[in-house]
Amino acid sequence: MTIIPRREIDELVALHEREPSLREVFVEGLTDSRFIEWFLGENGIKQIPVLDIATVEVPTELVLQGGLEDGNRGRVITLAEVLAKHETARSKVTCIVDADLDWFMGTNRDCATLLETDFTSIELYAFNEQAIGKVLKLVLQGFEESAGFVIRQMTEGLQELFLLRAVSCIDKLGLDFDTPSKAGFYKSFRLTASGFQFDSDKYLTAILQTHRATHKKAEFLARVAELRPRLKQDPRYQINGHDFEQVFALYVRKHKGFGGTHPDLIVRSILASVENEILRQQHLFQRLLERCSAER
Numbered sequence: 001m002t003i004i005p006r007r008e009i010d011e012l013v014a015l016h017e018r019e020p021s022l023r024e025v026f027v028e029g030l031t032d033s034r035f036i037e038w039f040l041g042e043n044g045i046k047q048i049p050v051l052d053i054a055t056v057e058v059p060t061e062l063v064l065q066g067g068l069e070d071g072n073r074g075r076v077i078t079l080a081e082v083l084a085k086h087e088t089a090r091s092k093v094t095c096i097v098d099a100d101l102d103w104f105m106g107t108n109r110d111c112a113t114l115l116e117t118d119f120t121s122i123e124l125y126a127f128n129e130q131a132i133g134k135v136l137k138l139v140l141q142g143f144e145e146s147a148g149f150v151i152r153q154m155t156e157g158l159q160e161l162f163l164l165r166a167v168s169c170i171d172k173l174g175l176d177f178d179t180p181s182k183a184g185f186y187k188s189f190r191l192t193a194s195g196f197q198f199d200s201d202k203y204l205t206a207i208l209q210t211h212r213a214t215h216k217k218a219e220f221l222a223r224v225a226e227l228r229p230r231l232k233q234d235p236r237y238q239i240n241g242h243d244f245e246q247v248f249a250l251y252v253r254k255h256k257g258f259g260g261t262h263p264d265l266i267v268r269s270i271l272a273s274v275e276n277e278i279l280r281q282q283h284l285f286q287r288l289l290e291r292c293s294a295e296r
Contacts, residue, residue: 008057009082016089023292025050026079026095028072032122035271036096039285042276045292053079073097080114089113094291096284098122101166103237104230115291118282119234120162121241123270125282127151131273132248139269140252140261154247157189157198158239159231161247164204165240167223173216175207177243184210189247191254245270 007015016022025040027033030052037050058075066081068074080095095114098121102109109116119125126132133147145153161177168175184206188199204221208214231238248270249263279285 006055006057009079012056012079012093013083013086013089016086016092020088020092023048023092024094025288025292026053026056026076026093027051028053028076028097031271032096035122036288039276039279040288040292043280043289045289048292073100077109077111077114080111084112084114094288096288098241101169103232104162104166105170115284115287118284119236120239123241123244124236124239125279126270126274127236127239127244128278130275130278131270134273135266135269139265139273140258143252143255143258145255150248150251153196154244154251155235155239157196157200158243158247159235160198160200161203161243162238162240163224163227163231164200164207165243166227166238167220170227171223173211173213173220175211175213177207177240185246186250189250189254191251196251196254 025036025048027036027050033050033052040046040048040050053072053075056075056079058078060070062082063070063074063078066074066078068077076095076097080093080097083089083093083095090112093113097114097116099116099118100120101107102116103120117124119127129147129151132150136143136145136147136150164175165177167173168177184203188203188206190197190199204217205214208217208220245267246263249261249266252258252266253261253263280289
């Protein structure tokens with residue numbers, strides 16, 4: 001594997017001024033990089049590198065000055081905003097991030113070099129019957145439920161999880177929902193005769209206990225109620241991508257005969273199930289092809 005040296009933003013700007021034909025794409029992480037690289041290759045674009053933001057030194061203070069969280073997403077957005085001020089880089093560099101809460105909160109990021117996912121994250125391009133059906137038929141051979149049924153079983157719980165995350169993020173509570181020793185997470189989902197049920201109250205209690213914040217529970221639930229009217233008809237605008245992966249894997253493994261299926265097998269099959277033609281219909285990928293295919 002080729003190791004890309006970590007570059008300063010000024011170096012990146014200077015490079016594009018010296019080599020105006022150079023094009024690059026920057027994304028949040030390795031999975032996104034491989035997925036975008038695959039998509040471009042499927043559409044005949046193999047010469048443009050798709051790079052993890054870890055290959056660029058984005059100062060924490062610069063991220064925080066922009067009112068962003070100091071994480072990969074904040075670094076990609078910060079890089080995009082800096083590069084948008086330089087004419088050569090503005091037309092030749094594309095930065096891609098998960099929309100995360102932006103569509104839910106009505107946040108508009110007007111930046112020439114920045115593209116956001118059409119839904120909350122890259123993973124949600126697989127939240128449809130075609131992609132889930134492909135996983136069920138080709139990976140989980142013998143799984144009897146239909147893709148549409150599986151999606152309906154997961155949707156309510158995933159949206160409730162999203163609301164909990166949204167409150168924590170918006171109110172800057174710093175609750176860690178990605179700690180999947182996940183005892184609380186796993187115990188809060190049950191497969192019963194009436195369906196796949198998520199006990200939101202039980203999960204929230206477990207999270208708050210972990211952070212010694214149970215005294216904030218009533219206030220937290222009130223904030224959830226305030227945000228609930230923002231939910232859109234299309235659940236893909238209010239589902240966290242990692243929650244989708246974990247809940248789908250958990251749902252499958254709770255069925256007789258599939259308990260021994262390794263969750264990583266299920267998770268890794270999710271993005272692999274997305275077809276190129278489906279992506280080409282989405283705004284993000286249309287804009288990406290336009291930027292990467294324009295005359296140099």
